Amino acid sequence: MTLELAVAAALFVGVVAYALFGGADFGSGFYDLTAGGSRGGAELRTLVDHSIGPVWEANHVWLIYVLVMWWTGFPESFASAMNTLILPMLLALLGIVLRGAAFAFRKFAPTLGQARLYGAVFAGSSLITPYFLGAVAGGIASGRVPAEGRGDLWSSWLNPTSTFGGVIAVGTCALLAGVFLTADADRAGRASLAASLRRRTLGVGLVTGAVVFAALVPITHDAPTLAEGLRGRAAPLVVLSGLCGVATLVLLLRRRFAIARVTAVLAVAAVVSGWGVGQYPWLLVDELTLRDAAGADATLAGLLVVVGLAGVLVLPPLVYLFRLTQSEAWSEH
Amino acid sequence: MDPTWLDLAQVPWAAEPAGLLPARQQMALSLGWHIILACFGVAFPAMILVAHWRGVYRGDEVALGLARRWAKVSGVLFAIGAVSGTVLSFEMGLLWPGLMGPFGDVLGLPFAFEGLSFFVEAIFLGLYLYGWGRIPPKRHLLMLVPMALAGVVGTYCVISVNAWMNMPVGFAIEGGEVVDVDPWAVLFSSGALLQFAHMWVAAYMVVGFVVAGVYAAGMLRGRRDRHHRLGFTLPFVFATVAALVQPLIGHVLGLRIADTQPAKLAAFELATETESPSPLRLGGLLVDGEVRWALDIPRLGSIIARNSFTEPVQGLETIPPADRPPVNVTHVAFQTMVGIGTLLAVAVLVYWFARWRGRDPLANRWTLRAAVAAGPLAVVALEAGWIATEVGRQPWVVYGVLRTEDAAGDNPQVWILLAATATLYALLTVGAVVVLRSMARRWRAGEQDLPSPYGPEAAAAGGGRRADDAS
Numbered sequence: 001m002t003l004e005l006a007v008a009a010a011l012f013v014g015v016v017a018y019a020l021f022g023g024a025d026f027g028s029g030f031y032d033l034t035a036g037g038s039r040g041g042a043e044l045r046t047l048v049d050h051s052i053g054p055v056w057e058a059n060h061v062w063l064i065y066v067l068v069m070w071w072t073g074f075p076e077s078f079a080s081a082m083n084t085l086i087l088p089m090l091l092a093l094l095g096i097v098l099r100g101a102a103f104a105f106r107k108f109a110p111t112l113g114q115a116r117l118y119g120a121v122f123a124g125s126s127l128i129t130p131y132f133l134g135a136v137a138g139g140i141a142s143g144r145v146p147a148e149g150r151g152d153l154w155s156s157w158l159n160p161t162s163t164f165g166g167v168i169a170v171g172t173c174a175l176l177a178g179v180f181l182t183a184d185a186d187r188a189g190r191a192s193l194a195a196s197l198r199r200r201t202l203g204v205g206l207v208t209g210a211v212v213f214a215a216l217v218p219i220t221h222d223a224p225t226l227a228e229g230l231r232g233r234a235a236p237l238v239v240l241s242g243l244c245g246v247a248t249l250v251l252l253l254r255r256r257f258a259i260a261r262v263t264a265v266l267a268v269a270a271v272v273s274g275w276g277v278g279q280y281p282w283l284l285v286d287e288l289t290l291r292d293a294a295g296a297d298a299t300l301a302g303l304l305v306v307v308g309l310a311g312v313l314v315l316p317p318l319v320y321l322f323r324l325t326q327s328e329a330w331s332e333h
Numbered sequence: 334m335d336p337t338w339l340d341l342a343q344v345p346w347a348a349e350p351a352g353l354l355p356a357r358q359q360m361a362l363s364l365g366w367h368i369i370l371a372c373f374g375v376a377f378p379a380m381i382l383v384a385h386w387r388g389v390y391r392g393d394e395v396a397l398g399l400a401r402r403w404a405k406v407s408g409v410l411f412a413i414g415a416v417s418g419t420v421l422s423f424e425m426g427l428l429w430p431g432l433m434g435p436f437g438d439v440l441g442l443p444f445a446f447e448g449l450s451f452f453v454e455a456i457f458l459g460l461y462l463y464g465w466g467r468i469p470p471k472r473h474l475l476m477l478v479p480m481a482l483a484g485v486v487g488t489y490c491v492i493s494v495n496a497w498m499n500m501p502v503g504f505a506i507e508g509g510e511v512v513d514v515d516p517w518a519v520l521f522s523s524g525a526l527l528q529f530a531h532m533w534v535a536a537y538m539v540v541g542f543v544v545a546g547v548y549a550a551g552m553l554r555g556r557r558d559r560h561h562r563l564g565f566t567l568p569f570v571f572a573t574v575a576a577l578v579q580p581l582i583g584h585v586l587g588l589r590i591a592d593t594q595p596a597k598l599a600a601f602e603l604a605t606e607t608e609s610p611s612p613l614r615l616g617g618l619l620v621d622g623e624v625r626w627a628l629d630i631p632r633l634g635s636i637i638a639r640n641s642f643t644e645p646v647q648g649l650e651t652i653p654p655a656d657r658p659p660v661n662v663t664h665v666a667f668q669t670m671v672g673i674g675t676l677l678a679v680a681v682l683v684y685w686f687a688r689w690r691g692r693d694p695l696a697n698r699w700t701l702r703a704a705v706a707a708g709p710l711a712v713v714a715l716e717a718g719w720i721a722t723e724v725g726r727q728p729w730v731v732y733g734v735l736r737t738e739d740a741a742g743d744n745p746q747v748w749i750l751l752a753a754t755a756t757l758y759a760l761l762t763v764g765a766v767v768v769l770r771s772m773a774r775r776w777r778a779g780e781q782d783l784p785s786p787y788g789p790e791a792a793a794a795g796g797g798r799r800a801d802d803a804s
Contacts, residue, residue: 045785061455071425071441075433076434079430115785296438313453
């Protein structure tokens, strides 16, 4: 494995991790938004607080990791993507800022009125952020980001692939969040809450699955290079995501929530990996390959040192955090 | 308008890319806002650690109560710090493609290490904030240690990039291409350590004085219980040490500028001409090339800036006009920082001298008022210091290598972005202040856990009461 491929793989692990963990946090905004009135939705909103409160900042760091690995490992392509996709990037960023701040403010809001305001901001921005990040991915995957100069400011993210990318991102986030929240509610012994979440998660899963496979049609015309990769090298991942998606729905139907978390994670990881593998060896599709985009070898080697250190310093406490938050003792509070 | 801006107006912006000025202001706004929160990320965990440690190991319930509240406050501050830091990550690429494209792989590695520390910090923050009552107390306390260490490492990493912008290392330029990249040289550059020390200690000054000031304000309103005295003294001790060490660090750091960035030193000192020995020029502005309204103290400039009785401060006349920074902004910002720093150092000395003589300075209302003012003053000094070093480096973004105008993207619409960002940050500031003040009010009213107003606990405890509060 070449140096730039190793760094690209490590970077893409970050993309998948952000899509899964950051995605599950963003997705909870969907259920928060549709939880109903302040009295009826109180139980669900409190569950959202408890579920993502301890982990959202750690999950958010995956985004920082991806950005830093990108600009350090593949600097010119980072500058190009930021230059062309400045609008969706800014809109995603706006969502990130509003989501984080409003979530923290809502938790300590003194009045119901303020909590409702912050709650609406939190939930709304939780939906726009994945949409625009998905649109960014679509712009890159459909070859609309030139390696040099600036591509079209608008059509680079207002196009079929970006639109489907955005919708799929929102859908997968909501699916993940739904499965995790249902499992949390079930573990905490809140039967009626778990039942309502299960119903809605099933709906989200059906719609998202349909959109993912419907997207394959327009992508064939709009992003031929990606489509070719999805039909070829990435085909096993596409199949895997389909199987895991169906398994998740079946497990939800049969109320096997703990295992459904695993299949949901696999399904989404497979979708995201399918995109990555599908567009390999391009970093900016049809414009710049990973090899040509790579920065200096010494820097790439340095990044691998950072990745190694992350494995030692970050993963163990991260696992500890997740184990604690997914344990019985934490759910009771 | 403030006359210092006249100098800025002389810069021929018309010839520069449309995106340059708004990009600069955008970066200044988002950095200037984030740096305050970053200070809390760096320094607050150490203070919480001391309070929490007293609570756990000395059975000090008041200290434990402080730790519990500070943890909740840090939950709010770190959240907005995390997102405002993310803004900067995006802006590196959105605003400065000419820097990140060619130099991303030169300056990126320290950011990768910073990302690593931020990861550790965020994980242990989650464990600490939500560990109350869930993790055994002594282990729970330990969660603060990696948090505090990660804050320090992260600061070093970010500062090493800024030090690299001041003293570029780790690459060569051949035929317009960046070659021979050595990212480790950036991370371990000789320029980084002192600059890091300066910022690290500044974080303790800012957080120490601000937090102490909050409790001083409480005492001014007659709340003179042990909670307020400890809440004042603990951060004030941190601030004291920091305020006394800072002038020394600043002085040593300043000495090297004569060699590394003479134009910046000339602007700091408002040295229009090379004089041997150089005077210390207090105040003053450069108007039409003439220094006005300055108080010159003979020889002192050479002594302070060069550690010598004769060595001159190299004057601006030796710097080509195209390479001169905006002199007045740099000079005023620098002297504001030094002035406030000196004032704070003297003030803490007076405070502890009075204590040593057996007086209780906290009984004096003017002491308390000064303590309240020290927080905002420390913030002003912090901002002034960053303005001095950043504006003083201009017109370069990478000193002597890359001009800021060549790093900026061509985004004339950035003005709209700047207006939007200013509005957003103003709203976030208001939101944070309202939430933090309401938390303090509810704590004073005797509430402990501050349940969310829509939660079942609130409903069970009579959610309507809070609705009354709002009216």
